[in-house]
Amino acid sequence: MTYTLHxxxxxxxxxxxxxxxxxxxxxxxxxxxxxxxxxxxLLEDLPPDRCPSPFREIEHTFPTLDAATAWLGDAMVVDSLEAA
Known part of the structure; x- marks a missing residue:
């Protein structure tokens, strides 16, 4: 599973x-x-056993964007505004 942030x-x-x-x-x-x-x-309210990894709850909080992307498996950030 690969996450990206747009x-x-x-x-x-x-x-x-x-x-x-x-x-x-x-x-x-x-x-x-x-x-x-x-x-x-997550958009959908799922029970913990159905959440995609690494989610164990619907929402998780982080001190920085870097911490969030690292937790998401070093998710790549895509600047959708530049592609428009």
Whole structure:
């Protein structure tokens, strides 16, 4: 299984697994514009035994985008805005 992140806008990515959008990775921003965390979230509410690896819950939180991509098996980031 290979994950890629396709950039939609600053701090927002589609999470693609083997060519299918299965979730999103988004940056949480505070009201004052500060950065808090990154969230990887599946689109579908699945029981833990049906979640694609490495997910064990619908949402996981990370301190950086690099930490999220590493957890997703060194997922490649694709800048979809440049391809448009």
């Amino acid at each position: 950039r939609l806008a600053a701090g927002s990515y589609d999470l693609v697994l083997d060519g299918i959008i299965v979730g999103s990775v988004v940056r949480e921003v505070t009201a004052d514009g500060g950065h808090r965390a990154w969230h990887a979230e």
